């Protein structure tokens with residue numbers, strides 16, 4: 110996270126994970142619609158309803174949170190005690206591993222193997238699950254590969270978790286980057302599913318910090334009470350803006366979709382043309398891709414790329430795969446295409 114905040118910027122910044130920022134003026138909102146304080150002790154009813162209706166769930170199952178970041182933190186903190194076992198996919202979004210470590214969980218990893226297309230393999234979960242397991246954590250789409258896990262596999266994971274009384278926490282912050290036939294939230298797959306998400310990655314609305322947790326009503330209440338120790342009360346002006354954004358979600362998503370799709374076409378061409386240097390599991394969805402460098406050292410490549418090519422991508426070491434790097438789509442197509450051209454140049458030296 111510190112690297113992303115302090116060191117990822119460059120003229121050709123492909124070190125992103127979500128689409129470009131959506132501007133306030135795009136929401137067509139006037140100052141008269143905003144208010145500083147509101148009735149939001151345990152959620153602002155219009156926002157609770159808007160999130161519930163987006164996900165096809167009852168409002169009692171919705172907990173507002175400050176982004177998916179706080180949603181993940183609250184979900185993990187509510188479900189595990191120090192020493193409890195937590196199964197986390199590998200590779201994954203590093204902050205979740207750090208959060209589990211901070212909560213003093215016993216962390217057990219299960220692989221999503223690249224040679225298996227980064228698929229979630231229930232066999233790998235069965236190998237490591239135990240009576241001490243309290244939760245299984247997945248990202249869907251996966252960060253970094255953008256691979257989609259379908260309902261059949263998720264249901265199987267839910268059954269495995271249920272066999273030891275554990276929950277499945279699915280971070281769906283990238284799921285809406287499946288633009289056609291967007292899957293329903295996995296919250297619907299079973300009572301032991303807990304889902305986290307936000308309007309950050311697919312909608313370019315990070316600044317609203319409009320995140321949420323979907324959980325069964327008892328757990329949802331416990332999560333809100335736990336949040337009294339952290340954020341306590343949500344930021345009301347952004348709750349109002351979030352309701353307006355949720356009313357215009359399709360239009361907001363459509364704007365970035367064009368850029369993401371143009372970028373993916375260019376990326377496909379890049380991967381085809383540079384197949385002797387890089388290989389990537391191709392996902393038709395999402396805003397990131399995670400190529401492997403076939404020869405040479407990623408750290409050296411990225412250093413050269415930054416100093417000579419003014420271009421950044423995310424080092425694979427942040428996903429415990431140092432021979433990979435992550436490329437982000439969906440910000441600006443010209444910048445993306447030029448960034449790829451510069452990566453291609455830098456690869457010639459490997």
Ligand SMILES: Cc1ncc(COP(=O)(O)O)c(C=O)c1O
Pocket residue numbers: 126175176177178179202248252280282306307308309310315320
């Ligand atoms: C899988 C995953 N979850 C959560 C987050 C953080 O999201 P938010 O901005 O909603 O807190 C990220 C950011 O990169 C992410 O990749």
